[in-house]
Amino acid sequence: MSEPRDAYTIHDLRNWAAATADLDLPARLAVIGDPVAHSLSPQLHNPALEATGAGCQYVRLHLQAEEIAEALGLLEGAGFLGVNVTIPHKETVFSSISDVTDVARRIGAVNTVVVENGELIGHNTDAPGLQRAIREQFSVDLTDMRVLILGAGGGAGKAAAVQCAMDHCDRLVLANRTEEKAQALRGELVDLMTDPDRLEGPSSRLTAIPWEPKALEREMDQIDLVIQCTSLGMKRTDPEVLPQSLIQPHHLVYDMVYSPPRTRLMAAAEAEGARAANGLSMLLWQGVLAFEFWFNREAPVEAMRQGLEAATGAS
Ligand code: NAP
Numbered sequence: 001m002s003e004p005r006d007a008y009t010i011h012d013l014r015n016w017a018a019a020t021a022d023l024d025l026p027a028r029l030a031v032i033g034d035p036v037a038h039s040l041s042p043q044l045h046n047p048a049l050e051a052t053g054a055g056c057q058y059v060r061l062h063l064q065a066e067e068i069a070e071a072l073g074l075l076e077g078a079g080f081l082g083v084n085v086t087i088p089h090k091e092t093v094f095s096s097i098s099d100v101t102d103v104a105r106r107i108g109a110v111n112t113v114v115v116e117n118g119e120l121i122g123h124n125t126d127a128p129g130l131q132r133a134i135r136e137q138f139s140v141d142l143t144d145m146r147v148l149i150l151g152a153g154g155g156a157g158k159a160a161a162v163q164c165a166m167d168h169c170d171r172l173v174l175a176n177r178t179e180e181k182a183q184a185l186r187g188e189l190v191d192l193m194t195d196p197d198r199l200e201g202p203s204s205r206l207t208a209i210p211w212e213p214k215a216l217e218r219e220m221d222q223i224d225l226v227i228q229c230t231s232l233g234m235k236r237t238d239p240e241v242l243p244q245s246l247i248q249p250h251h252l253v254y255d256m257v258y259s260p261p262r263t264r265l266m267a268a269a270e271a272e273g274a275r276a277a278n279g280l281s282m283l284l285w286q287g288v289l290a291f292e293f294w295f296n297r298e299a300p301v302e303a304m305r306q307g308l309e310a311a312t313g314a315s
Pocket of ligand 1: 087126150151152153154155156157176177178179181229230231232256257258279280282283284286
């Protein structure tokens with residue numbers, strides 16, 4: 001019996017029983033991505049599978065975009081309970097599945113697939129995972145928060161914005177390097193931010209701004225929570241996301257980046273007396289929610305947290 005390989009391919013999936021015959025437990029869950037070898041999802045889910053005695057394991061599947069449709073069609077026959085989806089396939093999987101949840105439809109991206117009675121159901125647990133992470137890190141709910149999303153043009157930024165709007169946040173300010181994408185997202189969220197019980201219309205509660213210091217400065221007094229949704233901060237040479245002088249002690253700063261564990265933005269926030277957290281908690285909670293969709297039972301959160309902490313060296 002042996003350990004699973006770093007990543008399996010479409011060729012393996014076509015003959016899954018033979019490709020995984022040497023494993024001590026059947027591989028019935030996977031993360032699909034390109035690249036995927038860096039994904040921490042096995043370290044998050046395998047401790048949960050072990051803790052619950054699920055009798056199966058979680059592996060990585062390295063797939064190209066043109067292999068996605070075939071791969072989805074092979075899952076049930078290969079005995080899969082479901083898969084997670086990571087960059088760059090979340091939108092492709094969304095377009096390939098007809099049965100998706102409202103949240104996934106709003107975001108246009110699927111990060112969790114459940115195989116159920118021969119059907120595939122597409123979920124997005126990034127958005128509610130962020131909601132849980134904010135609650136855990138800052139003891140606040142998105143409801144009633146005034147939120148600035150940095151990177152509102154990418155998939156993660158869209159998931160964050162949709163969740164904030166669905167949770168009826170008080171104010172939502174969208175900023176993105178390519179401003180047109182933030183404007184487009186604003187248009188998609190107007191209905192969610194229109195509250196017939198409020199006197200003011202959606203325009204005062206929902207706005208898209210250019211990502212530049214002057215425009216950001218005008219907003220920061222009326223912001224409680226900043227959510228950083230770009231990949232900036234992963235490399236030491238990355239530019240500053242937000243000028244430090246704009247951060248105020250009352251701000252809560254959530255950086256979706258978790259490697260390094262203390263990002264430059266977090267350090268800047270803490271230097272200004274603000275509270276800050278990295279994106280590891282979002283990774284944890286999107287996984288917890290995925291596990292609960294696959295098994296229809298409560299996930300062993302602490303086992304998953306310990307798995308992630310061991311994998312990242314966090315504690
Ligand atoms: P994506 O769809 O490729 O979007 C990238 C976003 O970053 C876009 O808004 C893009 O702006 C912006 N961006 C990229 N380089 C930039 C730069 N130099 N200056 C300013 N903006 C820049 O990626 P994604 O899926 O949204 O992921 C974004 C980040 O979130 C990644 O680091 C990912 O690992 C992280 N993430 C974390 C979690 C978690 O669980 N913690 C979950 C999902 C994602 P333009 O539109 O102008 O290109």
